Amino acid sequence: MRKKLRVAAYAVCVRDGRLLLARSPAAGGTHEWVLPGGGAEHGEDPHDTVVRELEEETGYDIEVTHILGVDSARNVLPGEGLRGPVDLHSVRIVYEGRVVGGELRDEIGGSTDTAAWHDLADVPALTRVGLVDVALRLWRERPVTGRVPVTPEV
Template sequence: MRRKLRVAAYAVCVRDGQVLLARSPGPGGVPEWVLPGGGMEHGEDPYDTVRRELAEETGYRIEVTGLLGVDSARHVLARRGLRAPVEQHGVRLVYEGRVTGGELRHEVGGSTDFAAWQDLDAVSALNRVRLVDVALRLWRERPAAGRMP
């Protein structure tokens, strides 16, 4: 089985009791909410990745105010046709960010199609990826090791 490592950086931006999220078409076309962020380009620093990705997906510029932690997950991705499955290992750096400029807008032609501020109390009712919960827990609890048990 082929293996692939993907390193990505995401931001938790909270203000006035709301968190900034982006919406992805999701598997099977069922939309799901994700943290703004994404994969690093070769040679790119993760600090620059999170600022670039957040701007692409939301229109905002941010100041990175801290590193909340790291999340790691492995998945086997089935491929269609003759291609063999791929074991993907994702390493996700989760930063805290503060919006410093720009205007909220939706990404066009990217991995997300909508961006919005969501009430923190309402996140549990949203169709969302696991990383949203992990990141919000890192933001709330701020574990010294930067990792949730």
């Protein structure tokens, strides 16, 4: 089985009790809310990645104010054609960011289709990826280790 490592950077941006999220297409024509951010390009510093990705996905310029922590996940993905399945290890660096410019807009031709602010109290009711919950725990708890234990799904 092929192995692949992906390094990505995401931002938790909270303003006036609202969290900035982007919406990504999911399997079966559904959508799920994700943190703005994404994969680092070869040679790109993750700090620069999160600033670039956030602008691409939301239209906002941010100032990174804090590194909240790192999350790691492994998934086996089905392969395409003769390449077979892939053991994907994602290392996700989570920053705190503050919007300093730009205007909210949707991404065109990218991995997300819209961006929006959501009341923090409403986030648990959203269809969202697990990283949103991990990142909010990092933001709220600020663990000295930069890591929150993840409870396996049953």
